[in-house]
Amino acid sequence: xxxxxxxxxxxxxxxxxxxxxxxxxxxxxxxxxxxxxxxxxxxxxxxxxxxxxxxxxxxxxxxxxxxxxxxxxxxxxxxxxxxxxxxxxxxxxxxxxxxxxxxxxxxxxxxxxxxxxxxxxxxxxxxxxxxxxxxxxxxxxxxxxxxxxxxxxxxxxxxxxxxxxxxxxxxxxxxxxxxxxxxxxxxxxxxxxxxxxxxxxxxxxxxxxxxxxxxxxxxxxxxxxxxxxxxxxxxxxxxxxxxxxxxxxxxxxxxxxxxxxxxxxxxxxxxxxxxxxxxxxxxxxxxxxxxxxxxxxxxxxxxxxxxxxxxxxxxxxxxxxxxxxxxxxxxxxxxxxxxxxxxxxxxxxxxxxxxxxxxxxxxxxxxxxxxxxxxxxxxxxxxxxxxxxxxxxxxxxxxxxxxxxxxxxxxxxxxxxxxxxxxxxxxxxxxxxxxxxxxxxxxxxxxxxxxxxxxxxxxxxxxxxxxxxxxxxxxxxxxxxxxxxxxxxxxxxxxxxxxxxxxxxxxxxxxxxxxxxxxxxxxxxxxxxxxxxxxxxxxxxxxxxxxxxxxxxxxxxxxxxxxxxxxxxxxxxxxxxxxxxxxxxxxxx
Numbered sequence: 001x002x003x004x005x006x007x008x009x010x011x012x013x014x015x016x017x018x019x020x021x022x023x024x025x026x027x028x029x030x031x032x033x034x035x036x037x038x039x040x041x042x043x044x045x046x047x048x049x050x051x052x053x054x055x056x057x058x059x060x061x062x063x064x065x066x067x068x069x070x071x072x073x074x075x076x077x078x079x080x081x082x083x084x085x086x087x088x089x090x091x092x093x094x095x096x097x098x099x100x101x102x103x104x105x106x107x108x109x110x111x112x113x114x115x116x117x118x119x120x121x122x123x124x125x126x127x128x129x130x131x132x133x134x135x136x137x138x139x140x141x142x143x144x145x146x147x148x149x150x151x152x153x154x155x156x157x158x159x160x161x162x163x164x165x166x167x168x169x170x171x172x173x174x175x176x177x178x179x180x181x182x183x184x185x186x187x188x189x190x191x192x193x194x195x196x197x198x199x200x201x202x203x204x205x206x207x208x209x210x211x212x213x214x215x216x217x218x219x220x221x222x223x224x225x226x227x228x229x230x231x232x233x234x235x236x237x238x239x240x241x242x243x244x245x246x247x248x249x250x251x252x253x254x255x256x257x258x259x260x261x262x263x264x265x266x267x268x269x270x271x272x273x274x275x276x277x278x279x280x281x282x283x284x285x286x287x288x289x290x291x292x293x294x295x296x297x298x299x300x301x302x303x304x305x306x307x308x309x310x311x312x313x314x315x316x317x318x319x320x321x322x323x324x325x326x327x328x329x330x331x332x333x334x335x336x337x338x339x340x341x342x343x344x345x346x347x348x349x350x351x352x353x354x355x356x357x358x359x360x361x362x363x364x365x366x367x368x369x370x371x372x373x374x375x376x377x378x379x380x381x382x383x384x385x386x387x388x389x390x391x392x393x394x395x396x397x398x399x400x401x402x403x404x405x406x407x408x409x410x411x412x413x414x415x416x417x418x419x420x421x422x423x424x425x426x427x428x429x430x431x432x433x434x435x436x437x438x439x440x441x442x443x444x445x446x447x448x449x450x451x452x453x454x455x456x457x458x459x460x461x462x463x464x465x466x467x468x469x470x471x472x473x474x475x476x477x478x479x480x481x482x483x484x485x486x487x488x489x490x491x492x493x494x495x496x497x498x499x500x501x502x503x504x505x506x507x508x509x510x511x512x513x514x515x516x517x518x519x520x521x522x523x524x525x526x527x528x529x530x531x532x533x534x535x536x537x538x539x540x541x542x543x544x545x546x547x548x549x550x551x552x553x554x555x556x557x558x559x560x561x562x563x564x565x566x567x568x569x570x571x572x573x574x575x576x577x578x579x580x581x582x583x584x585x586x587x588x589x
Contacts, residue, residue, distance in 0.1 A: 027066045031059045132220065132255035134171035135199035136191065137161050139182040140214075143206050153205050154289070155282030156214075156240075160203065162357065163244040165390030166266050169257045172390040173197060174422030192221035195423070199255065203247075210275065212237050216247055218254060229254045240278060241270035266387065277310035284319050293332065296323060314353035318362045321346035325365050328555060330460075331525070335552045342366060360384040361394055368401050369555035372584055377401055392422035396431045403438045404558045406587050411435050426452050430461035437469040438562045445469050460486060468563065471535075476506045480513065487528060489516055510536055527556040531563065543576040550583065561586050 035055055137160055140153035157175065164172045173195050181191050188200040200219045207213035211234055218229040231250065235243040245267040252259055259267070273281075284302035287295040303319035310316070321342050328338035346366055349359045364380035367373040381398040384391055396418035402411035415435040422428045429452050436445035449466040452459050467482035480501060484494040493516045501509035514532050517525075530545035549557040561581070581587075 023066055027063060031063070034059065129256040129258075132198045132257070133169070134173075134197040135164070135201060135251075135255075136173040136178050136181075136195050136197050137164060137201045137203065138191070139179055141202075141204040143204050144208050146208070149205070149208055151283050151286035152208055152279075155285050156205065156244075157203070158285060158289075159241075160244050160247060162388065162391075163248045163267070164201075164251065165388040166263055167248065167252050167257060167259065168263070168389040170252075170255075170390070171197070171421065174390075174392040174425055174428075176425035176427070177422045180424050187225065188219040189221050189225045192219075197221070201251070206232075207234075208237075210237055211235065212240050212243060214243070214247075218251060237275045237278065238272045239270075241273060245270050262386075271313070273313060274310040277306040277313060277316070280306040280309065281313075281316050281319070284316065288319070288322070291326075296326060299323060312352060314349040314356050315358050317345045317349035317352065318356065318359045321349060321362050321366065325362065325370070328370060328553075339370060339553060342370065355383075355387070357384055357387045357391065360387065361391065364394070365397060368397075368404075369558065370553050372553070372558060374401065374405060374585065390421055392418045392425065392428055395421065396428055396435075399435045400431065403435050404561055404586070406561060408439045412439050412441075426456050426459060427461070430459055430465070433462060433465040433469065434559070434562065437465060437472065442469055442473050446473075477501050480509060484513065487517060487525065489513075489520075507536070526552065527554055527559075534564075539574040539577075543574050543580065546577075546580055550580065558584070558586070560584075 035052065137157065140157050142149055142153045157178070161172060161175050161178065164170065177195065184191070186194075188202070192198065192200050198221055200221065202217040202219065204215040204217075205213070206215055213232070213234050215232050216230065217227055220226050220228045229251075231247075233243055233246065235246075249259070249267055280302045284299045284306065287299040287302065300320060300323045303316045303323065306313065306316035307320070324338045324342035324345065327333045328335065328342060343366070346359075346362060349356070350363060353359055360380050360383050364377050364384060367380055368377035371377075378398070378401060381394055381401065384394045385398065388394065395414045399411045399414035399418065402408075402414065412435060415432050418428050419432055429448050433445045433449045433452075436442075436448065446466065446469055449462040449469070452462040453466070456462075463482050463486045467479045467486060470476070470479035470482065477498065480497055481494075484497055489497070497509050497513045497516070500512050510532065514529075514536060517529065517532070526545045526549040530542045530549065533539075533542035533545060546557065546560065564577070
């Protein structure tokens with residue numbers, strides 16, 4: 001043991017004699033300073049972002065070389081000679097370490113300690129990988145001086161969110177929830193806290209003509225409001241899609257998120273667009289979001305104008321198909337009109353760009369709720385969510401498809417993801433009520449529907465799902481209250497139905513309700529008829545209505561699997577019902 005200790009002691013003395021320890025200290029302090037300079041000068045001098053990494057690699061390679069050279073060679077006052085072994089040096093030649101080396105070594109240790117302390121003090125609030133996991137892109141401020149460009153600011157806002165959504169490591173809040181804070185006096189930290197996000201992006205539109213100019217500020221919410229990045233962009237309008245890609249990639253870099261190869265490809269692939277076609281496309285999106293019959297017609301006109309100018313751009317065709325999907329979904333036009341127009345535009349969009357996120361989204365909607373093609377619809381939604389994991393409506397409609405296919409647990413998962421991505425979106429909230437109810441989460445479903453109706457009293461999806469959930473939970477009067485509202489029964493007839501329920505019971509009220517609807521001659525609601533006839537025990541008429549819905553490709557027919565289940569009030573035992581499910585290739589209970 002003593003011999004081993006003597007060997008270690010002699011080795012340590014030899015390291016000091018050959019000045020290896022001093023070289024290590026000096027090399028480390030010099031390397032520390034060089035790395036700091038590279039890191040601090042990269043951005044101001046617009047040097048390559050990989051410079052610091054290259055410097056570290058070079059210095060790491062040089063470190064063992066410096067140790068080897070210091071062991072083998074001795075630096076004297078004027079020569080560079082090989083270090084002699086201890087045995088070859090006479091006793092009088094065994095000089096100590098020069099004072100200069102001692103001083104340099106002590107200074108090096110002091111520099112290293114100082115730099116470590118400085119980094120701890122100055123970089124405690126710097127962003128580290130994994131620190132930023134969520135963000136909200138606020139609506140664009142329009143500083144162009146032209147108030148008529150609000151549609152541009154709105155369209156660019158949605159486009160930037162869509163682009164940022166491709167970064168799967170970030171939870172990016174949806175457009176509707178973000179728009180709640182338009183023209184708000186809330187601070188960035190307050191918004192971040194309300195939406196439970198780590199980063200707030202504040203974009204500003206400063207010019208819009210042949211050239212597009214935007215200013216982007218990124219504000220982090222740790223431990224207090226801190227601007228971590230600001231940049232200004234100028235780009236030719238024809239390259240505006242690339243502009244969104246630039247912002248997305250720089251934000252990912254600033255918050256230390258490494259993009260996957262697929263994300264790199266998605267953010268590098270942006271087509272040039274015709275300037276005038278892009279304007280019309282933005283106007284189409286602007287009016288689509290207003291979602292009134294008049295606004296939808298304007299959206300159609302602008303999508304078609306974009307197509308006239310740039311017939312090789314897929315997204316305006318998808319916009320036209322989306323228009324016909326809406327009309328078909330809400331029975332605003334007969335299927336003989338909506339379905340052919342829907343497919344004509346969609347097929348052209350697929351031909352031009354089958355990998356566009358917007359095209360895949362519309363194709364998923366059409367495949368499920370018009371084509372009844374479940375596997376194709378699932379494929380399109382999964383591809384969409386691979387392109388844009390932050391597509392809230394994509395997650396929610398996929399949750400609906402999973403509910404239809406009785407994949408309850410997975411449906412709940414995607415439903416919750418959608419709510420997390422766009423928590424203040426009434427449409428997302430309304431759609432969630434069906435998924436929750438289908439999973440047996442009745443109280444949550446009712447609570448969510450009532451929350452929506454407190455803000456939007458006539459929201460049709462919330463009303464329809466609330467009436468169905470109340471029927472399932474046995475609260476028949478409440479169900480009739482909302483059901484008669486959903487079918488737009490006049491106030492006098494509604495009062496008669498409800499008073500009949502109070503005086504004579506559910507069966508009498510139900511038959512009166514059916515009589516009122518039959519007298520009105522409403523031909524656009526075969527699903528409602530079918531459910532009412534099923535409740536009344538008239539299976540023949542119920543099956544007839546469902547087959548009529550099948551002929552019309554009713555978007556509500558797939559939900560038949562969520563209505564009829566064990567223990568529920570909607571029951572059909574007719575063989576025609578199983579036959580219908582077989583035709584639809586839907587799971588039998």
